[in-house]
Amino acid sequence: MRLKSGLKNSHCICRPAETICVRPAGFLKMTRYLIKKLNAFALLLFLVSISVFSVLFVLPGDPAQIMLGINATPETLANLRRELGLDQPFWTQYLTWMANLLTGKGSRSLNYDMPVYDLILSCMAVTGPMALMAMIFAVIISLPLGIYAARHQNRPADVTVMFFTQLGLATPEFWLGILLILLLSVNLGWFAAGGFPGWRADFWGSLKALLLPAFALGVIRASILTRLTRSSMLEVLREDYVRTAWAKGLRERTVIYVHALRNALIPVLTIMGLQLGQLLAGAIIIENVYYLPGLGRLVFNAIGQRDLPVVRDVVLFMAVAVVVVNFIVDLTYATVDPRIRLE
Amino acid sequence: MTSPLLEILDLSVHFHTPEGIVCAVDRVNIALNSGETIGLVGESGCGKSVTSLAVLGLISSPPGRIAGGSILFDGRNLLALEGDRLRRIRGREISMIFQEPMTSLNPVLPIGRQVAEPLMVHKGFTKKEALELAAEWLDQVKIPAVRRRLNDYPHQLSGGMRQRVMIAMAMVCGPKLLIADEPTTALDVTIQAQILSLMVGLKEKSGMALLLITHDLGVVAQMVSRVMVMYAGQIVEAGGVSDLFDRPFHPYTQGLLRSMPRLGDPGKKRKRLNEIAGSVPLLTERFIGCRFADRCPYTFDLCRLQAPELTDVREGQVARCWLIFQPEKRSLNA
Numbered sequence: 135m136r137l138k139s140g141l142k143n144s145h146c147i148c149r150p151a152e153t154i155c156v157r158p159a160g161f162l163k164m165t166r167y168l169i170k171k172l173n174a175f176a177l178l179l180f181l182v183s184i185s186v187f188s189v190l191f192v193l194p195g196d197p198a199q200i201m202l203g204i205n206a207t208p209e210t211l212a213n214l215r216r217e218l219g220l221d222q223p224f225w226t227q228y229l230t231w232m233a234n235l236l237t238g239k240g241s242r243s244l245n246y247d248m249p250v251y252d253l254i255l256s257c258m259a260v261t262g263p264m265a266l267m268a269m270i271f272a273v274i275i276s277l278p279l280g281i282y283a284a285r286h287q288n289r290p291a292d293v294t295v296m297f298f299t300q301l302g303l304a305t306p307e308f309w310l311g312i313l314l315i316l317l318l319s320v321n322l323g324w325f326a327a328g329g330f331p332g333w334r335a336d337f338w339g340s341l342k343a344l345l346l347p348a349f350a351l352g353v354i355r356a357s358i359l360t361r362l363t364r365s366s367m368l369e370v371l372r373e374d375y376v377r378t379a380w381a382k383g384l385r386e387r388t389v390i391y392v393h394a395l396r397n398a399l400i401p402v403l404t405i406m407g408l409q410l411g412q413l414l415a416g417a418i419i420i421e422n423v424y425y426l427p428g429l430g431r432l433v434f435n436a437i438g439q440r441d442l443p444v445v446r447d448v449v450l451f452m453a454v455a456v457v458v459v460n461f462i463v464d465l466t467y468a469t470v471d472p473r474i475r476l477e
Numbered sequence: 478m479t480s481p482l483l484e485i486l487d488l489s490v491h492f493h494t495p496e497g498i499v500c501a502v503d504r505v506n507i508a509l510n511s512g513e514t515i516g517l518v519g520e521s522g523c524g525k526s527v528t529s530l531a532v533l534g535l536i537s538s539p540p541g542r543i544a545g546g547s548i549l550f551d552g553r554n555l556l557a558l559e560g561d562r563l564r565r566i567r568g569r570e571i572s573m574i575f576q577e578p579m580t581s582l583n584p585v586l587p588i589g590r591q592v593a594e595p596l597m598v599h600k601g602f603t604k605k606e607a608l609e610l611a612a613e614w615l616d617q618v619k620i621p622a623v624r625r626r627l628n629d630y631p632h633q634l635s636g637g638m639r640q641r642v643m644i645a646m647a648m649v650c651g652p653k654l655l656i657a658d659e660p661t662t663a664l665d666v667t668i669q670a671q672i673l674s675l676m677v678g679l680k681e682k683s684g685m686a687l688l689l690i691t692h693d694l695g696v697v698a699q700m701v702s703r704v705m706v707m708y709a710g711q712i713v714e715a716g717g718v719s720d721l722f723d724r725p726f727h728p729y730t731q732g733l734l735r736s737m738p739r740l741g742d743p744g745k746k747r748k749r750l751n752e753i754a755g756s757v758p759l760l761t762e763r764f765i766g767c768r769f770a771d772r773c774p775y776t777f778d779l780c781r782l783q784a785p786e787l788t789d790v791r792e793g794q795v796a797r798c799w800l801i802f803q804p805e806k807r808s809l810n811a
């Protein structure tokens with residue numbers, strides 16, 4: 135009784151609510167964190183570009199020779215080499231390449247005779263959405279399953295989930311892709327068996343064309359994520375602060391989804407980031423199974439045709455994609471875990 | 478006389494482990510009146526935390542299992558309450574402070590929010606109102622510059638500060654009973670004194686009951702009216718604080734008191750309870766005789782044959798010891 139009146143009194147002494155949220159120190163630290171990350175990011179890109187360039191520089195196979203065929207005369211060959219800048223020393227070639235990239239001029243594909251930018255862009259219109267859809271599938275399958283399995287550890291539900299994730303881990307994704315085609319396209323006729331109509335021509339058709347491959351990619355990734363979520367969640371549910379949350383009388387969903395999950399997600403996020411980066415670099419096999427004009431197919435063909443500028447730029451692009459995704463993951467980390475942000 | 482606020486009756490808690498069944502708590506009885514403070518004392522592993530966790534239904538099952546007994550709170554049997562009804566008692570009518578301030582707060586949530594949460598869930602306050610009140614409470618537990626610290630995270634606070642946050646969090650809803658499980662064990666001696674006096678102050682202001690768990694008899698002496706001494710899952714002696722300190726009956730209680738620093742030699746560092754020779758028996762054993770027999774200086778044949786029950790020593794003091802019936806054995810072996 136006495137306490138209640140005490141609470142009421144103290145509640146009435148209101149101070150301005152705005153003062154609650156001011157946090158200059160934290161903001162500064164966050165900015166410093168960002169700057170540090172950006173520096174590392176730039177350095178990494180430089181190193182990647184150098185190594186991509188050197189590897190392709192020393193690789194055997196003369197693009198000019200391949201373009202002109204074996205019957206070309208030495209003069210025409212030399213002319214083309216000069217035209218392509220292939221007769222220049224290493225650093226000149228590297229700097230020209232970089233300058234072209236940075237000024238937005240870019241390189242041209244030897245094979246298609248069009249800017250590599252345009253090639254990458256049109257392939258990313260397939261690979262990008264497919265990667266995102268695959269990750270969405272992976273996340274909406276794995277998080278609930280992982281949490282559910284952890285909540286029912288060692289009971290039939292958990293054992294079932296673990297069995298299927300084990301199966302998923304052992305399944306090659308192209309096989310799952312073929313299986314889905316056989317089942318849903320050939321037998322049931324719900325989906326086209328492959329190909330990509332293009333977003334402009336047929337938006338829904340394009341979306342539908344990506345659904346099966348994205349699902350195949352997503353399910354396989356969900357297996358790892360489910361197991362990871364489960365084990366991470368199991369660990370966190372044993373923590374003292376989760377017991378505190380129960381002791382406070384919070385609702386089950388608050389305890390699980392706010393107090394436990396936020397902590398459990400930290401290791402899961404890392405793997406999600408890696409998976410997304412990997413998917414953005416193209417899924418060569420699945421793209422071939424579904425006959426999709428994605429990034430994986432582009433680089434695969436370019437290598438076969440010694441289309442050096444394409445290979446170089448696409449590989450660099452993939453590296454950038456991976457680094458950018460990791461950068462985003464780092465930022466997400468920092469929002470989820472204040473210990474990283476305020477270190 | 479009115480019935481007690483909290484009445485633990487014959488509570489037994491078992492853990493099913495690969496090594497066998499651990500009887501962590503064995504037929505424990507505790508009664509606590511409104512506004513009263515009692516102490517639960519005993520060395521590490523004797524079942525103090527398990528007893529207190531059982532009150533809030535926080536024993537994880539498996540491996541834990543309430544093997545028997547009942548816990549009456551305000552006329553309700555907590556062990557029979559399911560889901561939401563029990564949840565509404567937690568943090569609102571009964572609050573708990575834990576042993577480990579370093580790990581008991583959520584590392585990814587700001588402290589203001591953590592203190593405010595019980596108010597939102599139990600009292601229906603909006604987030605803004607709850608944060609306002611949380612700030613008041615953090616101020617009351619003497620967190621300096623509260624307004625700037627509401628958005629701080631636990632890792633930015635010291636152990637003592639975190640325990641203050643825990644106390645504020647336990648107090649916000651104005652509980653009728655606060656269970657403090659070794660609230661100062663993990664802290665420096667100077668901080669310990671501050672936290673204890675803070676708790677005494679809050680308790681006096683609010684009129685709540687306090688179950689203070691500790692292995693430090695010194696803490697108990699200053700704060701409580703009655704003490705229960707636990708050993709290997711059982712209450713072995715209980716009584717008023719002055720009786721127990723002046724005339725302890727059970728050899729274990731006597732050992733505990735002897736291991737405390739005396740007045741007059743403050744220079745000596747405080748010794749831990751395990752100064753009593755030997756160690757706590759494994760609780761997976763089946764006991765035939767008295768559980769303290771192996772460490773007791775007065776053990777005689779009966780002690781190993783049959784387990785003693787809690788018996789009156791004098792008005793308001795009980796002990797679990799065969800010496801009550803054969804007091805002459807004490808002088809024989811001493």
Ligand SMILES: Nc1ncnc2c1ncn2[C@@H]1O[C@H](COP(=O)(O)OP(=O)(O)OP(=O)(O)O)[C@@H](O)[C@H]1O
Pocket residue numbers: 492493494499501519520521522523524525526527528540541576659692760
């Ligand atoms: N989850 C568990 N699984 C198995 N045994 C347990 C579990 N929790 C507690 N126990 C057992 O119960 C007994 C009592 O433990 P409890 O934590 O209550 O001791 P305590 O008196 O609080 O000790 P301390 O002073 O160290 O906190 C111990 O012997 C311990 O081994």
Ligand SMILES: [Mg+2]
Pocket residue numbers: 525526527576658659
């Ligand atoms: Mg304990």
